[in-house]
Amino acid sequence: MKFTGVPILVTMVVGGVVLLDFFVKQSNLILLSREFMNWGVIISAFATGLGAANLLRIHAKRTQLRRTDWWYSGILLCVLVGYTALGVLKHSSSSQYQFVFNHMFQPLSATVFSFNAFFMTSAAYRAFRVRTVHATVLLVSALLMMLGRVGIGEVLYKDMPGIASWISRVPTTAGFRGITIGAALGAIGLSLRVLTGIERSQFGGTGGGGGAA
Amino acid sequence: MSLYAGRMTHLLFFAAFVLLTWAGTRRFQRTGNVPIRRVTGLDAFEEAIGRATELGRPVHFSLGRGLFDAEHGAQTFAGFSMLKHTALMTARYGCRLIVTNQSPQAHPVTEEIVRQAYVEAGRPDDYVADDVRYLSEQQTAYVSGVIGVMERERIAANVMVGYFYAESMMLAETANKVGAIQIAGTANTHQIPFFVAACDYTLIGEEIFAASAYLERQPVQIGCLVAQDYGKYVAAGIILVGSILATAGYPFLSQWIKK
Incomplete structure (x- = not known):
C-alpha cells in the first residue's frame, strides 16, 4: 500500500476552497480559488508533455524491436517529431503548418467521423430486432421519429412531424431529465467521497472500486 | 461575506x-x-473478464474524453473507480488489460491505478507499462487508434466508463464486430442511446457513480x-x-x- 495522505490533504483543501467559493462571495476566497484553478491549467499543460512522451516511448520501442506492423509506429514517430519541429521552427500559424492540418488531418478526420453513419445503421439494425417489449417500443418510436423527419412521412400522414416532435419534446426530454437528476446526485455523492478521501481510486491506492473478488 | x-x-x-x-x-x-438495487452492468464484470481470461484475449478499457473540468470531471472519476475494479480483476485472473487514453491529464492517473492494482493483487511483475497507452487528444485520431487496437489485439471484453461524445458508437460497434462482450456507462444523455443499442450491458447515468459503493459496500x-x-x-x-x-x-x- 502506498502513502496517499498528502494527495488526499491537497484534494480536501483545494476542493474545499473551490466548493466554498461556489457558495460564498468573499474576495480572498475568490483569489485563492482562481489561483488553484490556474494551477490546474498549468498541471494540465505538463500532462500534455507526458502524453507525448508516452507515445514516443511506446512507438520507439515497437519500431526498435520490429514488432508486427512496426512501420505504422515509424510513420507516427516521423509525423509526431516532424510536425512538432515544423510548429516550433515556422510557428503554428504558418502556411506550411496550416497546410498539413487543413489538407491532411481535416480530411482524414472527416473520413473517420463519417464511419458513424454506418456504425449507427448496424447498431440500429441489431437494436430494432423485435425480440422484447423494450425493443418493440424502441422500433416503433424510431420509425415514427424517422418518418416525422422526412418528407414522405408527412405525405403518408399529415400529423407525422407533430408526432415526431412530441416524442422528442415530451417522453424523451422527461427521460433525459430523470437521468440528469440522478446523475447529478450521483456526481455530488462521488465528489463528496473524493473530497473526504473515502474514494481513493484516482490515487491508485487503497479504497474505491476495489471490490473485485 | x-x-x-x-x-x-x-x-x-x-x-x-x-x-x-x-x-x-x-x-x-x-x-x-x-x-x-442490483445493477446488472456491474454484476457482468465477472462474466466479461472471466470470458476474456478463458479465451486468452485482452480486455480493453476506455475513459472516453477523460476530462477533469466541472461537467465531465465526476464521470472521469467514476471511470477511475471502474478502472481500478477492472484492473484488480484482470490482475487476479491473469488476463491482459489494455487501457487507451484520449486525455493526457487522465493518462498518468490511469497508469498509476493499473500499476497499483497489479501490486495490490500480488502480481506486480504482470503489469505491462506499454499496455496503458495515450493515443491522441483529437477525437477521430483517438477513435482510429482504438479501432486499430481492437482489431489487432482481438479484444474479448470492452469496458467504457466515463464521458463520451461521438466516439461511443464507433468504439462500441468495432468491439461488437470483433466479438467482444461490452459494458459501457456514461451520464451523457446524448450518448446513452448509442450504448444501449450497441453494448451488452449499459450503466445509465447515476449507476456509474454508484459503482464503487456497490462493489465495496463501505x-x-x-x-x-x-x-x-x-x-x-x-x-x-x-x-x-x-x-x-x-x-x-x-x-x-x-x-x-x-x-
Whole structure:
C-alpha cells in the first residue's frame, strides 16, 4: 500500500476552497480559488508533455524491436517529431503548418467521423430486432421519429412531424431529465467521497472500486 | 461575506445531501444491511473478464474524453473507480488489460491505478507499462487508434466508463464486430442511446457513480447511495408539487428554488 495522505490533504483543501467559493462571495476566497484553478491549467499543460512522451516511448520501442506492423509506429514517430519541429521552427500559424492540418488531418478526420453513419445503421439494425417489449417500443418510436423527419412521412400522414416532435419534446426530454437528476446526485455523492478521501481510486491506492473478488 | 444570489437553495440541498449521507451511514453501521438495487452492468464484470481470461484475449478499457473540468470531471472519476475494479480483476485472473487514453491529464492517473492494482493483487511483475497507452487528444485520431487496437489485439471484453461524445458508437460497434462482450456507462444523455443499442450491458447515468459503493459496500459509500435515492424522491416530489402549484397559478415553489 502506498502513502496517499498528502494527495488526499491537497484534494480536501483545494476542493474545499473551490466548493466554498461556489457558495460564498468573499474576495480572498475568490483569489485563492482562481489561483488553484490556474494551477490546474498549468498541471494540465505538463500532462500534455507526458502524453507525448508516452507515445514516443511506446512507438520507439515497437519500431526498435520490429514488432508486427512496426512501420505504422515509424510513420507516427516521423509525423509526431516532424510536425512538432515544423510548429516550433515556422510557428503554428504558418502556411506550411496550416497546410498539413487543413489538407491532411481535416480530411482524414472527416473520413473517420463519417464511419458513424454506418456504425449507427448496424447498431440500429441489431437494436430494432423485435425480440422484447423494450425493443418493440424502441422500433416503433424510431420509425415514427424517422418518418416525422422526412418528407414522405408527412405525405403518408399529415400529423407525422407533430408526432415526431412530441416524442422528442415530451417522453424523451422527461427521460433525459430523470437521468440528469440522478446523475447529478450521483456526481455530488462521488465528489463528496473524493473530497473526504473515502474514494481513493484516482490515487491508485487503497479504497474505491476495489471490490473485485 | 455573503452568499451568491441564486445559490441559497443549492447550499440547502447540498447540506441536506450531507445529512442524508450521514444518516444512511449510521443506519448501515447499526443494522449492517441496507437494501441496494442490483445493477446488472456491474454484476457482468465477472462474466466479461472471466470470458476474456478463458479465451486468452485482452480486455480493453476506455475513459472516453477523460476530462477533469466541472461537467465531465465526476464521470472521469467514476471511470477511475471502474478502472481500478477492472484492473484488480484482470490482475487476479491473469488476463491482459489494455487501457487507451484520449486525455493526457487522465493518462498518468490511469497508469498509476493499473500499476497499483497489479501490486495490490500480488502480481506486480504482470503489469505491462506499454499496455496503458495515450493515443491522441483529437477525437477521430483517438477513435482510429482504438479501432486499430481492437482489431489487432482481438479484444474479448470492452469496458467504457466515463464521458463520451461521438466516439461511443464507433468504439462500441468495432468491439461488437470483433466479438467482444461490452459494458459501457456514461451520464451523457446524448450518448446513452448509442450504448444501449450497441453494448451488452449499459450503466445509465447515476449507476456509474454508484459503482464503487456497490462493489465495496463501505459504510460511507452506502450512506451516499441512500442519500442519492432519497434525493431522487425529493426531486420527484418537488417537480410534482411544483408543477401542480404552477399550473394552479401559485409559482412560489419554482421562485423559491431560484433563490
